[in-house]
Amino acid sequence: MLAKHSFISGLGRLTSHSPSSSSSSVLRRQQFLVRTLCGSQISRAMSSTSEADAESVLRTVTPSLDPKRHKGQAGKIAVIGGCREYTGAPYFAAISALKIGADLSHVFCTKDAAPVIKSYSPELIVHPVLEESYSISQLSEEDQRKVQDKVLGEVDKWMERFDCLVIGPGLGRDPFLLECVSKVMILAKKFNVPFVIDGDGLFLVTNSIDLVHSYPLAVLTPNVNEYKRLVQKVLNCEVDEQNAEAQLCSLAKQIGGVTILRKGKSDLISNGETVKSVSIYGSPRRCGGQGDILSGGVAVFLSWAHQLKSDPESPSENPAILGCIAASGLLRKAASLAFTKHKRSTLTSDIIECLGESLEDICPAS
Numbered sequence: 001m002l003a004k005h006s007f008i009s010g011l012g013r014l015t016s017h018s019p020s021s022s023s024s025s026v027l028r029r030q031q032f033l034v035r036t037l038c039g040s041q042i043s044r045a046m047s048s049t050s051e052a053d054a055e056s057v058l059r060t061v062t063p064s065l066d067p068k069r070h071k072g073q074a075g076k077i078a079v080i081g082g083c084r085e086y087t088g089a090p091y092f093a094a095i096s097a098l099k100i101g102a103d104l105s106h107v108f109c110t111k112d113a114a115p116v117i118k119s120y121s122p123e124l125i126v127h128p129v130l131e132e133s134y135s136i137s138q139l140s141e142e143d144q145r146k147v148q149d150k151v152l153g154e155v156d157k158w159m160e161r162f163d164c165l166v167i168g169p170g171l172g173r174d175p176f177l178l179e180c181v182s183k184v185m186i187l188a189k190k191f192n193v194p195f196v197i198d199g200d201g202l203f204l205v206t207n208s209i210d211l212v213h214s215y216p217l218a219v220l221t222p223n224v225n226e227y228k229r230l231v232q233k234v235l236n237c238e239v240d241e242q243n244a245e246a247q248l249c250s251l252a253k254q255i256g257g258v259t260i261l262r263k264g265k266s267d268l269i270s271n272g273e274t275v276k277s278v279s280i281y282g283s284p285r286r287c288g289g290q291g292d293i294l295s296g297g298v299a300v301f302l303s304w305a306h307q308l309k310s311d312p313e314s315p316s317e318n319p320a321i322l323g324c325i326a327a328s329g330l331l332r333k334a335a336s337l338a339f340t341k342h343k344r345s346t347l348t349s350d351i352i353e354c355l356g357e358s359l360e361d362i363c364p365a366s
């Protein structure tokens with residue numbers, strides 16, 4: 001409390017002694033810090049922000065290929081996403097999870113999207129269960145509720161088996177579908193299943209923050225637009241690039257300690273306690289779909305990091321933070337490798353093809 005008091009009164013002195021001509025943006029920043037952060041958070045955020053050693057984290061969390069392990073033990077992931085417009089995003093997330101090393105990857109999508117996603121890959125287990133408004137608009141309210149219950153029932157019977165969900169890639173913004181997905185999130189919380197919220201899942205959550213508030217197993221992976229919307233909604237202010245780490249820390253804290261991976265030139269990760277950055281590798285190509293690879297990767301590495309917790313020599317760092325660091329480091333390395341091969345024509349599929357080689361380079365399979 002003393003530290004908080006002296007920090008804030010220090011800021012007060014600083015602002016009152018500032019010449020009136022001093023930059024108003026500096027003043028606004030200082031006021032923002034005083035308003036939105038408690039002192040201990042500020043000092044922790046400032047002192048603990050550091051570049052993570054992503055390669056070392058990757059080596060720590062990636063399990064060895066033990067012949068005694070059976071199918072499923074290296075991870076069962078489910079992606080909730082895929083609608084009429086978007087079939088690429090859920091595919092990218094789900095196939096990336098497999099390419100990184102998960103054993104099983106499911107996709108829960110709409111009926112229209114399912115045959116398309118299945119045709120991309122026989123490796124994925126695709127459930128055509130989600131419904132959009134256009135397919136139920138003729139039904140009575142009661143029948144619409146029955147449809148919703150059926151959708152939930154379909155997901156419910158699988159839920160306990162999943163190590164992590166990825167909610168949102170290519171989900172779309174149909175209101176009926178999003179209502180069903182919000183119930184899926186409530187179900188996941190009931191079973192303590194971790195989830196990664198990305199894409200349109202962030203659209204849903206930003207408008208109903210209670211869905212994730214104080215759920216320690218939630219990871220949000222916003223891009224630049226998604227982050228802006230979250231900051232505006234939750235902190236009631238604009239994104240402050242000058243105090244990016246402190247603001248991210250404050251945002252995570254405000255949402256009850258969820259983990260946030262803010263994507264960008266450097267990826268920034270915080271759970272409201274600590275802030276880490278990942279800046280290694282990367283590519284100048286900004287083709288769509290790289291965030292989807294990342295969300296699938298976070299799900300896998302987070303699951304592996306959770307498994308490590310039973311090991312007495314496991315790292316003390318939070319599994320969600322470790323998962324984010326590992327996924328970010330690997331995606332950025334794969335993107336860099338794909339770029340050396342394909343230059344301007346680098347596509348997300350090329351990056352996915354480089355995931356295995358990139359991971360192998362950091363932690364060889366044998």
Ligand SMILES: NC(=O)C1=CN([C@@H]2O[C@H](COP(=O)(O)OP(=O)(O)OC[C@H]3O[C@@H](n4cnc5c(N)ncnc54)[C@H](OP(=O)(O)O)[C@@H]3O)[C@@H](O)[C@H]2O)[C@@H](O)CC1
Binds near residue numbers: 085223
């Ligand atoms: N190959 C694929 O299948 C890929 C599919 N992808 C999937 O696309 C979805 C959207 O993700 P994204 O990254 O385009 O979202 P983002 O940067 O917030 O938006 C950019 C601008 O577009 C607008 N906007 C978006 N959706 C809108 C909507 N339904 N209706 C109206 N406006 C909408 C948005 O407007 P705003 O929300 O700011 O009002 C902003 O101005 C998501 O499911 C993602 O997973 C990607 O993963 C890439 C590969």
Ligand SMILES: Nc1ncnc2c1ncn2[C@@H]1O[C@H](COP(=O)(O)OP(=O)(O)OP(=O)(O)O)[C@@H](O)[C@H]1O
Binds near residue numbers: 264265282286
């Ligand atoms: N300006 C940048 N410079 C270098 N790397 C970046 C930059 N912006 C994003 N990245 C990398 O690309 C990854 C995906 O971020 P991006 O902002 O493209 O996500 P997204 O918009 O959600 O992608 P998607 O098209 O899949 O929805 C990030 O994790 C980061 O590592």
Ligand SMILES: [Mg+2]
Binds near residue numbers: 198
């Ligand atoms: Mg995205």
